[in-house]
Amino acid sequence: DNVEQLLYPTIKEKTIHTEEEITTFPIPDDFLERGRINVICEAIRLLKKDIGQDVAIGTYLLGPFTLAGQLMDLNDLFKLSFKKPDKINQMLDRLADVQIAIGRKFYEAGADYITVREMGATTDILSPRAFNKVIAPHLKKIFAGLPGNNVLHICGGTNSVIGNMNKCGAAAMSLEFKNDMAKTRAEIGPDSLIFGQVxxxxxxxxxxxxxxxxxxxxxxxxxxxxxxxxxxxxxxxxxxxxxxxxxxxxxxxxxxxxxxxxxxx
The missing domain is CATH 1.25.40 (Serine Threonine Protein Phosphatase 5, Tetratricopeptide repeat)
Structure with missing residues (x-):
């Protein structure tokens, strides 16, 4: 009933406030035991027991760039992605390691697949060049580090980066209605799995x-x-x-x- 009060899960207070903190912010040793991670694992186990014989049980991770947008001011993240990509890449590399560890825990709990949702990397905002330089390397690291069947999701228009999305190592790609499927299939061929586009x-x-x-x-x-x-x-x-x-x-x-x-x- 209180729809206007619904908020996307977000971090209330930013962790990174200065440029120096981009590469020095602390990651707790026990982060896998914090927050909602164990709640999600328990939900996976319960669903697996209840309906796992009939349907696939999936969960998701935020992509490193989207997660970075939770940790620092989004405008600063975008600006520094162009001005100081090496520094941003150092941060995203650390966040990729965090997401790999969480993803492995989800698979251990019984997940059949994980979707890596890199919503912040949409080409509605970032250029294909920025995608290749700042986004793709860390997605490749995550998919190389996760077992199981993984899906890459990016919102918005993705035709200009679909070829490089296809090379990130996911088992499938999830695309929005803004993606022209005819152009996508013409570029990447029939063999890549594509989910969408309602x-x-x-x-x-x-x-x-x-x-x-x-x-x-x-x-x-x-x-x-x-x-x-x-x-x-x-x-x-x-x-x-x-x-x-x-x-x-x-x-x-x-x-x-x-x-x-x-x-x-």
């Missing part, structure tokens, strides 16, 4: 079940390998819309799956 707000939250059916079918016809919301599902999404998404996939997923093996050829 509009998470304009369809799943404010749309009707009929809109959801259309959105799911459009995603299938575009050539996604699994229908996913393009971004977070807001808590106010009507239950009937979520049911419509699942039911439409079950009814039409196999027949409408059009992963064209001749794309680009």
């Amino acid at each position: 509009d998470a707000y304009n369809v799943l939250v404010t749309g009707t079940p009929e809109d959801v059916v259309k959105g799911v079918l459009a995603s299938l016809d575009a050539g996604v390998d699994a229908v996913w919301p393009g971004c977070d599902i807001w808590p106010t999404a009507p239950l009937e819309n979520l049911k419509a998404m699942v039911e439409t996939v079950r009814e039409h997923g196999a027949s409408r799956w059009v992963r064209n093996l001749n794309v680009g050829g």
Whole structure:
């Protein structure tokens, strides 16, 4: 009922206040025992026991750059990514190690897959050059360090970096509706797994079940390998819309799956 009071989980007080602290901020030795990490692990175990035989149980990690935006002022992070990328890369390398450790703990708890959500790296904000220099190296490190099936998600327009996203080492990529799937398939070919692209707000939250059916079918016809919301599902999404998404996939997923093996050829 109090939708206006909902906030995305965030760190209230920034950890990094000066440029020097970018490379010296402390990481507690016992960070794996702090915060919500063990709560998430317990949730994974409970879900695995309850419904793990029927559905895949997944969880997520923030990408290093997005996590850095929680630790320091976002405007400073963007500016220093251009002015002092070496210093930012030192920070992101440390954060990648943190996320690898957390991800391994999630897999030990029974997760079937982990999505690394690097929302802050959207090319709506960062250039492809910045992605290659500041973002990609740390995503590669995370995917190389995590066992299991991992998904890379980046919000917004991603066509200009899709080739390099595809080289980061994830088992699949999660893309928003802003990505032109025809161009994506033409560039990376038919073999890479792509999940998406149902509009998470304009369809799943404010749309009707009929809109959801259309959105799911459009995603299938575009050539996604699994229908996913393009971004977070807001808590106010009507239950009937979520049911419509699942039911439409079950009814039409196999027949409408059009992963064209001749794309680009």
